[in-house]
Amino acid sequence: DAGVIQSPRHEVTEMGQEVTLRCKPISGHNSLFWYRQTMMRGLELLIYFNNNVPIDDSGMPEDRFSAKMPNASFSTLKIQPSEPRDSAVYFCASSGYGLYTGELFFGEGSRLTVL
Amino acid sequence: GENVEQHPSTLSVQEGDSAVIKCTYSDSASNYFPWYKQELGKRPQLIIDIRSNVGEKKDQRIAVTLNKTAKHFSLHITETQPEDSAVYFCAASEGGADGLTFGKGTHLIIQP
Numbered sequence: 001d002a003g004v005i006q007s008p009r010h011e012v013t014e015m016g017q018e019v020t021l022r023c024k025p026i027s028g029h030n031s032l033f034w035y036r037q038t039m040m041r042g043l044e045l046l047i048y049f050n051n052n053v054p055i056d057d058s059g060m061p062e063d064r065f066s067a068k069m070p071n072a073s074f075s076t077l078k079i080q081p082s083e084p085r086d087s088a089v090y091f092c093a094s095s096g097y098g099l100y101t102g103e104l105f106f107g108e109g110s111r112l113t114v115l
Numbered sequence: 116g117e118n119v120e121q122h123p124s125t126l127s128v129q130e131g132d133s134a135v136i137k138c139t140y141s142d143s144a145s146n147y148f149p150w151y152k153q154e155l156g157k158r159p160q161l162i163i164d165i166r167s168n169v170g171e172k173k174d175q176r177i178a179v180t181l182n183k184t185a186k187h188f189s190l191h192i193t194e195t196q197p198e199d200s201a202v203y204f205c206a207a208s209e210g211g212a213d214g215l216t217f218g219k220g221t222h223l224i225i226q227p
Contacts, residue, residue, distance in 0.1 A: 031212055043159070043204060043217040055213065091158065095212035102147055102211045106158040 004107035006092050012113045018080040021110045024073055025094030033104065034067055034077050035091040043091075049075065082114045117142040119207050121218025129226050134195055136221045138205035139187045145207040148181060148188045149215070153202045162203075163190070192223075200225045 005024040013019055025032045033048040047057040049069045057067070064083070069075040079086055089111050093104040118141040128134045140148075146167035151159040165172045165179045165188065172179050176195075181188040192199055205218040 033212070042219040045215065048213060050213070093212075102149060102164055103161045104149075104151075104159075104212050104215065106160070108158055 004092055004094050004105055006090075006107035006110050008110055009108060010111050010113075012115065013082055014115050015083055016081045017114075018078065019082045019086075019112060019114075021077040021090050021092075021112070023075045023077070023092030023107060025075070025092070026096065026105055027073070029094035029096035029105070030072070031095040032069060032075050033093040033095070034075070035093060035106075037089045037091060037109070038087075046077070079112075082112075084114045087112055087114050117145060117207055117214070117216040119205060119216045119218040121205050121221060123221060124219065125222045125224070127224040127226055128195055130195055130197065132195055134192045134199070134223055136190045136203055136205070136223070137187060138189070138207075138218050139185075140207040140216075141186070142207070142209070143183075143186065144209050147208050147210055147215075148179070149206050150177075150179060150190050151204045151206065151217075153204065153220075155201070159204060195223075195225050197225050197227065199223060 007022045031050050034046040036044045046059045047067045048055055052069045067077045089109045091106050091109045093106045095104055121138045149164035150162050152162045153159040163174050163177050163179050165181050176193050178191045202220045202222050204220045206215045208215045
């Protein structure tokens with residue numbers, strides 16, 4: 001398997017623009033997680049899905065952020081409108097075979113810069 | 116919710132020496148404690164984990180210890196090598212990947 005695949009790897013946009021980040025989890029994994037990483041706040045869990053259903057979105061910072069998982073092989077994280085404080089690396093991760101297996105497999109991350 | 120404190124934030128050791136990174140957690144229900152390593156510009160990757168029914172686990176040069184009474188766990192790296200230079204994150208949860216709370220990370224620097 002190619003691992004968790006994220007796109008784009010880098011995104012530079014202007015404040016107010018819509019940003020869409022994409023993720024393809026490892027085939028067969030049934031849990032998918034979106035994390036945000038910054039120097040100040042470290043790794044923060046934004047939202048996670050189990051069997052395509054959002055389980056916990058309490059980490060989503062505000063209504064400008066939304067995430068979807070229309071099927072088992074694809075998820076999106078959307079920011080609309082974007083702000084400079086959204087600049088961060090966004091990681092998607094997947095985990096398989098039930099919620100209690102533990103290991104997270106991270107993608108390469110999407111580095112977002114909002115000017 | 117769970118709160119994980121990690122220290123030190125930066126650790127510099129001479130090549131060949133040992134390094135120890137410590138974490139404390141707040142939720143007594145947590146029973147899964149993984150450690151992730153993130154090299155510069157790369158993704159975090161699991162290096163070792165421990166569950167609450169075990170006090171210590173070892174894998175070659177790395178080991179993790181857990182003290183549930185005191186709610187702390189530690190990562191030990193012996194005979195450090197240049198490739199050990201990275202940021203290390205501890206984490207805790209009640210059972211697995213869901214709800215993992217990460218510490219802020221420790222930047223380990225191996226001095227030649």
